[in-house]
Amino acid sequence: MKSVPHIAINLDSIKEGLLLTIYSKRSETLFDADGNTEGSNEARYQLVEGCSYDYTFNEPTFMFGNVGEQIVQPHTGYKYIGTLSPNIFVGTLSLPIVEVGKEDKQTAIELEVQSVKSSYRDDYRDMLEFITEKCTDLLLKANSPVFHYFEIDYSKDNQTLYQKFAFIKSVIGTDEFAEAIHRIITAPVTKWTKISESRDIRQARRFSNANVKEFLKGGNRTKLPDTHYLHNYGLRSLPERITSIRKTDSVDTVENRFVKHALEIFLKFSSDINSVAVTGSKLDRESQTLIRELESQLHHSLFKQISRPTTLKLNSPVLQRKEGYREVLRVWLMFDLAAKLIWEGGEDVYGAGKKDIATLYEYWLFFKLLDLFQDIFDIAPKDIAELIKETPDGLNLQIKQGKFTVIEGVFNSWSRKLNVRFNYNRSFSGYKNYPDNGSWTTTLRPDYTLSFWPFGISEVEAEKQELIVHIHFDAKYKVANLTDFIEQSSDNELDNKKLENRKGIYKNADLLKMHAYKDAIRRTGGAYVLYPGVKEINRKGFHEIIPGLGAFPVRPSKTDSGIRELKTFILEIMEHFINRASQREKSAYRTFDIYKNPPDIENEVREPLPEVYHENRNLIPDNTFVLVGFYNSKEQYDWIKKNALYNFRMGTGNGSLVLDKKTVSTKYLLLHTSGDINSGDIWKITSKGPRIYSKMDMAKKKYPKPIEDMQDFYLTIKIEPVTDPEFYNVQWDFKKLHDYSTGRASAFPFTTNLTELMKNKVK
Template sequence: MQSCGLLSNSCLFDLAAKLIWKGGEDVYGAGKKDIATLYEYWLFFKFLELLQEIVDIVPKDISDLIEATDDGLSLRLKQGKTIPLKGVYDAGSRKINIRFAYNRAFSGKRDYPDSGSWTTALRPDYSLSFWPFGITEEDAELQELIVHVHFDAKYKVANLWDYLNPDSEEILNEEKKENRKGLYKNADLLKMHAYKDAIRRTGGAYVLYPGEKTLTKRGFHEIIPGLGAFPLRPSKRDSGVGELKAFLLEILDHFVNRASQREKMAFRTFAIHKDPPESKNQIRESLPETFHNNRGLLPDETFVLVGYYHSEQHYEWIKRNRLYNFRMGAATGSLVLDEKTVSASYLLLHTKEEKRSGALWRIVSRGLSVFSKEDMIKKAYPHPTQDHYLLVQVEPVSDPEFQGVVWDFKRLSGYRAGRASAFPFTSSLTEFMQCKIS
């Protein structure tokens, strides 16, 4: 067990002696002092003191904590009662809203994108919430722009360091034996994981305890998401609050960075989940597995260019040079250079009077190249008529999932009948595979 005998030297006891606590029964019930609760209250004031140093907290929010009575001061601080404090961190280039809450309850069984927990209700001791200035907290939740970081006060923590650093098979085996008996010595660590995994938009969860060792574990490369523990001791000499302050400043600096991986991941989460999946966006056809060169092959984000070749002579030129040409300019039938077209991974070719095609090619060039009429003549292109062309470099598809497959390209939404059937267009791989015939 790790505990601390320094509380007797803390100004916390001076504060407790001078103030009448609303919720004092939590601390002095039956004439006994609840040291764990005193430690929890002491941490609240250390958090408050720390935040006042780095954040512009609205003064009236702090004054609401203490009220005058006939015989002294009454402190509004009671376990189980939410006490929120709000402020703004101004980094110059970006402002961040901060909400500090003591005993904030996160409601359970909430459907996405609602705030709270998607499983059971949870109530960390302290929660810090960060979101951009200029948007409400509610909208920040809906747009994946808010991040919560939770802390739990643990006056006594059993074997915390061992469970955060299980460096031997023996520790894991012993833990398994204890679990079978219904004993969970790593319950504090599991609770941090519960906060992190269950409460939506949680970036980290940490234990605060009166010990000696700091430990932070990063989920990826940046400071959040993360789990860990910070030692804070009620001591006049070295409370350990400096490490927590440095950690909070690093988190704030992380939020100022607009190019962070977390910011990208938050946007991707919002973009993917803002709408429920449509039943038509399903593929159960064989596709190349998404590893190695195909790691980014996501059907909704992989695109197929559908192009036209004029003659067998033209197609032989394509196969020989492994190039395909599009018209450029504002004329009808020219290639539209939108994001989907430029990033297309495949090219399906068809010709006059074809109803289906299996001529699928992989686009291997990193973009489109401009060739002049003279360049095309040097390449022995048959009968060039345009001053300039756009070209992509291609190669035959080698994936076995695409071998011998034919597509009914006329069913694609971008296809146009008549003379417009020769105009190039782009389709997602999802839609494309739904037109597979064999």
């Protein structure tokens, strides 16, 4: 295929002397494939997706018709010149040519648009073949509900016929199938066959019982000489020729008959399709190519020696095991079902001459992921069977870009059971208020979403309790900005990106979309690109495998697709879910605990507080507790100050302290005594928890109370003066606190939090 700076297309078939010239704007983007497109059904002149080209007709009365998607952009004043921009279109581009004043008469020319990826032709064929295999596997499952008999209706429209033909071509028009036939032809299975022939009796070496009978009864006999020893046995003559049995190799075996039968069936289908295809259409050209290939195979001399089959011995070890034969058997088993399949989503891939490799990659990934998840999770067969449904036109594959598809299952480990939901094209509705599921900004729709939540509760309830996690994947066949995941941008690069963004150019759109999924869709644990590359990128948001962003290579390859690396990643995520003490579990609970109720205006704290860093990093007013304690006398207060201890009663009597979670975790102590209206006597608690002192211990500390009046045991905490300037010269009206009691109970200790205390600050 030759690269050219411009091409001149002769359009004498439309009008004598009419010429269309197309100019490339970049080198190596315009090609003339003269003589190199035979068998590929591609147009001679080829463009490259994403590039732009100038065009001009040599007569101003001719112009291109509109094909949509801004592919044709004529000049505003001169319609016979303009720009061709294929954008993301890949495949055969049909452009109508219109003459001014004769708009009802249009003639089209075809240009081929190549993908920027050089392997797209092989990828396209391999992915379509894989999808066909998966669909027929679904139909062959014994528990599938779609066992119905359908006749192929060749009177259907060309669109439906092409959907059927595309499935068939993907399995019998492949290099693998041609290689299988070649192996059979070069090394066919043979068998020993007995051949009867008439031979001169003098050349016979062995005689059978039948030959002995011929000695006596055979015709055309010759008289024996009188001296011949056979006279002694009563024979006076012998036949000149007798029947001889000879063994020879024969290719007319049941296995070879089956192969010939299969090829004839494939040829008949292709011929029937071709007979109803519109002349010159894509279906017409591709079916003719397939017919030529099948006829070429059947015309081999081997098949002339093979008779028609009387039975099909499908359980033959040769058909099931020998190279070449087993491939033909597999294709034949797929053929009948594939011929009945239609796929509306296929129009996104190959409709109107397209070869939308990016969309096909998205569909192909769906089945690769489905295979992967079936291997890891317990997925209900009913959900899988519903991927194909009966329609009047045949069995319709229910996979279509933009159409929501869901498959549910269970992950059952030895210690935890989780619900699993695999979503294709799930839309997360926007502008949802917490705790509803969805996106809190605009509506977003990842290609694939894998959701997990504990077994035993509904998905809705799991969303409300922050127990569900979504992992999103996007298919990017032509990802061009993977370096944004890998390389750290320099200051100059960031400046250039900002400049491009002002112009409306966003080269890191894929990366931004992953961040959008992660940040906007509630309870998202990770967002990842799946692309046909080689490098894996997995960025962790914190220390654990999720939350994260990244990319995984999954290639359309029959030997090394890269799906194993993705499987390893999914298994690591499942191991993470089994860990009930993970940081993500803690974070999810904290989120639920904090946001389960809307903020209460009564809980607002706008008073000065110590800044939350260093030792005060955990100073959250609602969760910072203050113990309000009472002292009886100046002597007791002096003892508290001298020993940096504060004591409480133990036991079940009045005034004893209940050691609940709040009390044990108190951070401050506010002291007051009889007659106090307010108090500013706040201390910092330094002990990790209360300690038990006996009355002997208290006596040694010279507690200001006779030992005989002391209790047997006391709870004590260590304290020190506060050093935070925000608490200097501050008074609190402790009597307004919720748990404060009047009368004799005013001396009972109780616990409050810093929020309530600061709201009762005396101003």
